[in-house]
Amino acid sequence: MDDVTSPGARRGFGTRLTHGSRPAVRSHGFVNPPLHRGSTVLQPSCEARIENAKHRFERVMTYGTQGGPTHYALEDMVAGIEGGTHCTIVGTGLAAVAVPLLAFLRAGDHCLMPDSAYGPARNLAEGLMTGWGIETTFYDPTATAESLAALWRPNTRVLYMESPGSHTFEIQDVPALAALARARGAISMIDNTWGIHHFQPFAKGCDVSIQALTKYVGGHSDILLGSVTVNSQAHHHAVRAASSAMGHYASPDDCWLALRGARTMAVRLAHQEKAGLEVARWLQARPEVDRILHPALPEDPGHAIWKRDFTGACSLFGVVFQPRYAQEEIFRFVDGLQLFGIGASWGGYESLALPTNLAVVRRVTPAPAAQIVRLHVGLEEVADLQADLAQALALLPR
Numbered sequence: 001m002d003d004v005t006s007p008g009a010r011r012g013f014g015t016r017l018t019h020g021s022r023p024a025v026r027s028h029g030f031v032n033p034p035l036h037r038g039s040t041v042l043q044p045s046c047e048a049r050i051e052n053a054k055h056r057f058e059r060v061m062t063y064g065t066q067g068g069p070t071h072y073a074l075e076d077m078v079a080g081i082e083g084g085t086h087c088t089i090v091g092t093g094l095a096a097v098a099v100p101l102l103a104f105l106r107a108g109d110h111c112l113m114p115d116s117a118y119g120p121a122r123n124l125a126e127g128l129m130t131g132w133g134i135e136t137t138f139y140d141p142t143a144t145a146e147s148l149a150a151l152w153r154p155n156t157r158v159l160y161m162e163s164p165g166s167h168t169f170e171i172q173d174v175p176a177l178a179a180l181a182r183a184r185g186a187i188s189m190i191d192n193t194w195g196i197h198h199f200q201p202f203a204k205g206c207d208v209s210i211q212a213l214t215k216y217v218g219g220h221s222d223i224l225l226g227s228v229t230v231n232s233q234a235h236h237h238a239v240r241a242a243s244s245a246m247g248h249y250a251s252p253d254d255c256w257l258a259l260r261g262a263r264t265m266a267v268r269l270a271h272q273e274k275a276g277l278e279v280a281r282w283l284q285a286r287p288e289v290d291r292i293l294h295p296a297l298p299e300d301p302g303h304a305i306w307k308r309d310f311t312g313a314c315s316l317f318g319v320v321f322q323p324r325y326a327q328e329e330i331f332r333f334v335d336g337l338q339l340f341g342i343g344a345s346w347g348g349y350e351s352l353a354l355p356t357n358l359a360v361v362r363r364v365t366p367a368p369a370a371q372i373v374r375l376h377v378g379l380e381e382v383a384d385l386q387a388d389l390a391q392a393l394a395l396l397p398r
């Protein structure tokens with residue numbers, strides 16, 4: 001089988017997802033690669049064991065925690081999706097946030113994180129990282145290179161980004177911010193879960209890309225998994241060393257399921273992008289709605305940068321209600337939905353709704369002063385989803 005997932009391969013996204021990471025040699029003609037489970041990896045001799053351990057970050061298999069063939073197949077798939085050279089799989093998307101932060105930051109360092117960041121990333125910065133003597137400044141996610149430069153310190157070591165913010169959907173000017181980080185000798189990292197393959201982080205100048213594979217790659221709400229992809233061997237060794245030192249690991253069963261999810265991701269994503277935009281536009285015309293937070297809509301403040309930097313969108317967006325509604329009224333609307341489940345982990349085949357907790361995001365920079373509901377549009381028929389939203393909107397006071 002060709003290495004069609006390799007960076008620079010010219011075939012289309014769907015073709016690469018279909019044919020990548022299917023090593024013909026070990027599959028005996030079966031379409032899918034085998035699943036390898038294991039802790040002990042038997043070594044041919046004591047000398048070989050010592051020698052092999054020196055190359056454990058280069059896929060010389062020495063022990064289960066360093067990964068095995070099933071992990072490597074998924075790593076190649078994800079590196080191909082994002083255009084990186086090396087990928088490390090970890091047990092959750094949150095672990096994929098934590099590992100590179102802790103790989104590149106030391107006591108006395110300073111980190112810049114957007115005020116819109118995924119809540120648990122913020123918790124890590126404010127909690128454990130602060131305890132270890134690493135200081136974080138939360139910056140306006142719409143910062144320009146000039147305004148971010150004003151927050152820069154001599155000890156700023158990591159610039160963290162998440163574009164768009166997964167609760168308030170601000171698009172960041174990643175190429176400009178990543179270029180600033182590079183010029184100042186810092187590491188730039190991005191949570192690219194929303195962008196998946198629509199945003200190519202390394203082509204835009206980032207050093208590290210984080211994915212919660214739990215979302216669209218898994219695609220079926222039945223696994224938790226994360227990836228850290230980089231673009232150089234030096235960064236790969238730093239990530240692998242941190243991940244290994246902390247005992248991070250992912251179940252090969254889950255890696256196998258993520259590979260299976262990836263095979264159908266191109267069609268799911270294309271369908272969900274279209275369905276999500278149809279639902280977003282329908283909601284935009286409703287009198288109960290003030291505005292929609294979706295960078296693919298031309299009226300969104302982040303649209304120009306999204307159009308410049310992304311090739312598409314996923315189906316996660318925000319609905320800002322008219323300011324006249326109180327939280328309990330919006331809760332009644334969400335509770336009244338029948339097809340949209342109340343749940344957090346987006347990217348599956350099913351639609352979800354979740355009131356946004358603005359106490360967790362946008363604490364430093366001003367946030368919309370109204371109730372926001374985050375919607376994830378799944379694979380149900382759009383007309384059924386619209387009918388469900390209409391009946392729940394009818395529960396709001398006139």
Ligand SMILES: Cc1ncc(COP(=O)(O)O)c(C=O)c1O
Nearest residue numbers: 092093094118166193212214225
């Ligand atoms: C943007 C973003 N990054 C990371 C994660 C963490 O993923 P996981 O649930 O696999 O820990 C999430 C989960 O909701 C997320 O939304």
